[in-house]
Amino acid sequence: MSGLIALLDDVAGIAKVAAASVDDVAGMSAKAGAKAAGAVIDDAAVTPKYVHGFDASREIPIVWRIAKGSVFNKVLVLLPAALILSQFAPWLITPLLMLGGAYLCFEGAEKVWHALVPHAEHVSPETTEPDDPTHLEESKVAGAIKTDFILSAEIMTIALAAIPPGQGLAMRAAVLLVVALSITAAVYGAVALIVKADDYGLALVRTRGGWLRAAGRALVKAMPGFMQALTVIGTAAMLWVGGNIVLHGLEVLGFSLPYETIRHWSELASHAVPQAAAVVGWLVTAVLDGIFGLALGLLLIPLSNAVLVPAWRRARALFGNPA
Helix, strand or coil, rough: CHHHHHHHHHHHHHHHHHHHHHHHHHHHHHHHHHHHHHHHHHHHHHHHHCCCCCCHHHHHHHHHHHHHHHHHHHHHHHHHHHHHHHHHCCCHHHHHHHHHHHHHHHHHHHHHHHHHHHCCCCCCCCHHHCCCCHHHHHHHHHHHHHHHHHHHHHHHHHHHHHHHCCCHHHHHHHHHHHHHHHHHHHHHHHHHHHHHHHHHHHHHHHHHHHHHHHHHHHHHHHHHEEEEHHHHHHHHHHHHHHHHHHHHHHCCCCCCHHHHHHHHHHHHHHHHHHHEEEEHHHHHHHHHHHHHHHHHHHHHHHHHHHHHHHHHHHHHHCCCCCC
């Protein structure tokens, strides 16, 4: 009997450890996911454009295909790569994180620049979309999955850097897996709701009366403005998060003056408004990080156009893919 009691006590102890581990994974996953907010919002803002123009019956299947591609990107490609990186070359995490942050700044600044200086998009014969709906869907899904890979790489790198040091390989894998699945579910669940919202509104207008019909009409009218607002929020989040990542990386590498200056100004603002110190401090930090991110991104635009894009085209042509 004493042996059985001892065994039950051991089982209870193991259960407590397991429960604590689950709590640790959940807590670290939540923190890691929050750190990747900019890329997550951008992912949700970008994806609906790949569904635009298709028959309503194909919208959810297309979103589902892109979501499955996103899970493949995160779980089977990026997660193992992140674990290998953290195990054998952890010193590369900060530079790669800064590279991802700089890309966020570039993307956000490019959107701001195009909004301020509109210009017609150049469409080459190679990039013209095919007329066949099947081919068009395949092309759109492939393009969305490629874009998702870039955003997913940012998300997974940010999540990896947010895991506290000293965690074992299994814990890091569990946190990254939870982040990958939860963010994918959240992003593409939101995308599915967004792309079907106007259809739901039209259904209410056609089949209901009274306040439901009015609500459906309001929903249809609100969606274009909502999509525009989502784009603006996503752009702001990219600049804020990207700027913060680069500034923090500079501090880690020994160039701490910009990061410390912004932190000092944030503390001064918090002390000036003690009734809302936390909110004011966060807002000042986010605005200054965003200004830094916008400035960095604007500097990267000519570099990309003059150096990176031509080099990429030459590389593709060299390897027999001139498209």
